[in-house]
Amino acid sequence: ADIDRGGVFASVYGSVMLQTPEDKKRIKGVIINKFRGDIRLFEPGVKMMEDLCGIPVLGIIPYYRDIHIEEEDSVVLDYKRMQAVEGKINIAVVLLRHLSNFTDFNRLERDERVHLYYTNNTEELAKADIILLPGSKSTLDDLYELRRNGVAQAVLRAHREGAAVMGICGGYQLMGLEVHDPEGVEGEIRQLPGLGLLPVITMMQGEKVTRQVNFHFLENAETCQGYEIHMGETRPAPGMSVVPLNKLENGGEDGCFVNQKCMGSYIHGILDNQAFIDYLLEPYAEKLEHHTTVDYRTYKEEQYDKLAEHVRSHLNLPLLYQIMSRND
Numbered sequence: 001a002d003i004d005r006g007g008v009f010a011s012v013y014g015s016v017m018l019q020t021p022e023d024k025k026r027i028k029g030v031i032i033n034k035f036r037g038d039i040r041l042f043e044p045g046v047k048m049m050e051d052l053c054g055i056p057v058l059g060i061i062p063y064y065r066d067i068h069i070e071e072e073d074s075v076v077l078d079y080k081r082m083q084a085v086e087g088k089i090n091i092a093v094v095l096l097r098h099l100s101n102f103t104d105f106n107r108l109e110r111d112e113r114v115h116l117y118y119t120n121n122t123e124e125l126a127k128a129d130i131i132l133l134p135g136s137k138s139t140l141d142d143l144y145e146l147r148r149n150g151v152a153q154a155v156l157r158a159h160r161e162g163a164a165v166m167g168i169c170g171g172y173q174l175m176g177l178e179v180h181d182p183e184g185v186e187g188e189i190r191q192l193p194g195l196g197l198l199p200v201i202t203m204m205q206g207e208k209v210t211r212q213v214n215f216h217f218l219e220n221a222e223t224c225q226g227y228e229i230h231m232g233e234t235r236p237a238p239g240m241s242v243v244p245l246n247k248l249e250n251g252g253e254d255g256c257f258v259n260q261k262c263m264g265s266y267i268h269g270i271l272d273n274q275a276f277i278d279y280l281l282e283p284y285a286e287k288l289e290h291h292t293t294v295d296y297r298t299y300k301e302e303q304y305d306k307l308a309e310h311v312r313s314h315l316n317l318p319l320l321y322q323i324m325s326r327n328d
Contacts, residue, residue, distance in 0.1 A: 004034035004063065009049060016053045028323045029058040031315070036063045059315035067306045068110075084127035088115040089284045092128035094155065094171070095120040097145055098137040104168055105132070107272045110299065113281060122154035129284045130164040131155055133171025135268065139202075139232070140181055140189040143174050152195055164261035164283065165197055168271075169230050172255065172264030176200040177237050185231060198256045198264050199240035204232045213267060214249040217276055218257065223249070224276060226269035234266070246270075272297070 001012045012030055019027065030049060035042065039060050046057045084090040093105055095118045108116045119125060133155075136142045146152040159165045167175040176194040181204040184190065194202075212227045224246075234256075236242040245255030245263050255265035260283055270276055 001030060001032050002034050003032050004036065008032065009045070009052070012049060013052050016055070027055060029056050029320070031058050032060040034063045035060045056316075056319060058320055059311075061311055061314050064307075064310060067303055067310065069300075069303050069307060084117065084124055085115045087287070089113055089130065089281055089287055090128050091116045091130045091132060092125050093118045093132045093134055094125070094146070094151060096134060096136050096142040096170075098142050099134050100137050101135040101169065101268050104134060104268055104271055107277065111277065111281075120149065120151050122150050125151065125154045126158055126161075128158060128163055129287070130166065130280065131158060133165065133167040133174050133264075135168055135230075136170030136174075138186050139170040139173045139204075140179055140186050140192055142170070143179060143192050143194065144189060146174070146195075147192075156195060156197070159197065159262070162261075164280070166262075166280065167198075167264035169228075169266050169268060172198075172266055173202040173232060173234060175256075175264045176202055176234060178202070179232075180204065197262055198258060199237050199242060200234050200256050200264075201237045202232050202234045206231070209266075213254075215246040215254065215267065216249075217246050217270075217279070220275055220279070222273075222275045224270065224273040226267035226272070228254075228266050229268065230266055 001008050001015075005011075016024060016027055030053065032042075039062065042060060046060070050057055084092070091108060091114055093099075093116065105116055108114050117124070125131060143152075146155075155165060165175065167173070173179055174194055175197045177196055177199065178191065179194055179202045180191045181187075182190060183204070183206065185204045185206050208229065208231045210227075210229045213225070215224050215226065216222070217224060243257045244253035245257040245265050246267060247253055254267055255263065257263045260279070271280075
């Protein structure tokens with residue numbers, strides 16, 4: 001139960017009492033999460049909750065600020081930065097209406113060389129050194145909106161003036177010549193011209209591709225990791241040749257590479273790989289005097305370890321294990 005939202009007694013009591021008798025028996029305990037203040041002051045509340053619900057409170061987890069784990073899509077968008085700054089490589093993530101996979105950019109947010117911000121403001125896009133077109137839950141609808149609100153034109157203008165543009169998954173589809181949806185997989189829009197930055201065409205399909213991948217980008221020898229989760233197939237436009245950005249370890253190819261400032265890929269997590277980050281930032285190295293890099297996979301594991309220890313220290317683990325071992 002998230003006490004930070006308020007109404008925790010009604011939430012717990014209602015959640016328990018609204019179950020059928022059979023399912024109610026399956027609820028063995030309550031954990032209060034995101035508690036602020038002195039836990040001792042809540043001890044009468046614990047007894048009241050146990051008396052009302054007839055099940056034990058297994059622990060009260062204090063609110064924390066020094067543990068950084070990946071958040072659910074859109075939940076934390078209000079806290080993201082929205083403007084460029086001086087003295088760092090400015091990377092703008094285009095703020096799509098149906099933006100997905102925020103975690104693609106967590107590694108960049110923790111790179112000391114980078115200032116990453118989310119925007120659909122054309123003036124802020126013009127200040128970016130690198131523009132990232134993110135994943136989308138509805139590519140054609142977002143493409144329509146980008147053309148309507150002037151963001152598509154702003155991205156093209158920034159690219160002409162020297163900004164790098166990279167698309168990931170739906171963003172990769174947006175960068176092509178056309179996006180087709182003849183079966184209406186996404187909705188009513190059947191076809192729209194893309195941004196025209198990559199010589200590819202996307203055809204939406206009902207079957208979703210979901211897989212983890214190991215890959216090498218361009219001629220880089222380091223093995224990188226990521227995953228695909230998308231609907232649609234992207235191919236070279238008729239009469240066009242395409243240089244793939246990535247070669248998969250299973251022998252396949254992914255993405256499209258025009259140059260170091262224009263590329264796209266279906267692979268989420270591509271920006272978690274330090275070698276690829278360094279390659280993306282390389283054209284803008286002159287903006288930096290001092291920087292440090294972080295092993296992001298190690299950093300993530302450290303954060304989850306901290307979270308696990310935080311939870312363990314505030315739960316009645318003997319009682320929890322006892323409950324788990326029972327067969328009732």
